[in-house]
Amino acid sequence: MICLSQPDTALLARCQSNDLDAFDALVARYKHKIYNYIFRMVGDSEEAEDLTQDVFVKMYVALPTFRNQASLNTWLYRIAGNICIDAHRKKVRRENAMSGDVLSLNDTGGDGDIGSDEQGTARDVPDASYEPYRLLATTELDSQIQMALHKLPEKMRAVLVLHDIEGFAYEEIAAVVQCPLGTVKSRLFNARMQMREYLKPYLELG
């Protein structure tokens, strides 16, 4: 019988021995957090659920190579972030194929690092494919916040979600998104500035 209070390391060791009950325990521990993060990144509940499954499947497949160099929490969020990036790229390629438009993958479109250049890494532009009517937000305000989130470039959105919604510390975010601490702070600062601009009517103080 699996004890749900067992630490991650113990459950991971049992998973590595193909213990599916231990795998279920880890999923139960992290599924909501990972799902929330992915939902905030992609904005669609069904897609977020599929991608959340993908995260745990990838975790299971990569278990033999997990060396405890990072915490399981960091590792899962890192997988989730990469899965979101892949899903976004696939979506853009599909749309480009349908519309025939050529969209440069080198278009850095602003990633929140004013004046910085992160080795020409992945394109980082607002998600043009985002469809607000597919939101599962329960309130108008939630809907507006989610729409504002999707106006942010992906890298800024990730940092904002991890810090202001998921409650990660700066160092944890740096480990998840694999960038320097200063970059995390810079992206967070710029993300908040943009979000406050988008949500100005909702921030009017009495």
Next chain:
Amino acid sequence: MITCHKIKKTLNDFADGALDSEQTWAVKMHIASCESCMGELARIQAFSRLLKGLHNPKLSASFDTDLRTRVEKMQHSRSSLWNRMIAPIRAWTIRGSAYSGAYRRLPAYAVAGLAVVCAVTMVAKTPYSVKPVTPVAVQDNSMVAACLAQHHSFVSTEPLADPSAQALEARTVSVQSSANVSTSDPLASENL
């Protein structure tokens, strides 16, 4: 001198509790008497409350069973011999996808296939596939046979003076051209 511009740049960190004690004290002292910075801090905190108040969606009821089914199917398929062979490669590509963008797209099966092709190519090019020269081919050419016999039997104390040390091909060509011109034994003219 601490200016509003400097303080406003640190207000986000102040709201996050990320400043050291000295910086925190400096900000508190400033905003106590600065309406502009106090207002900015209030907006930052209001925004933070807004995000923390978001309603998170719920996973569907079938999430756990769907995921378990996927993993059990994978477990079953990985028990086959082929999948046991490529499991390390698959894990490496997954690790690459998790940790680095460079290897994200490398298909495990393509790598395994490439390894098989390389192995087959190396086996095909081993010396065992080269047919050895049989004595029969040499015996067909009596001139060459004579040269070889002479080469093997000759012992010289001065290797440099040993004509049999010359390239067998060169001697064969010279012997053949001499044979075309005269019928005399071409080897008799050489100083052995």
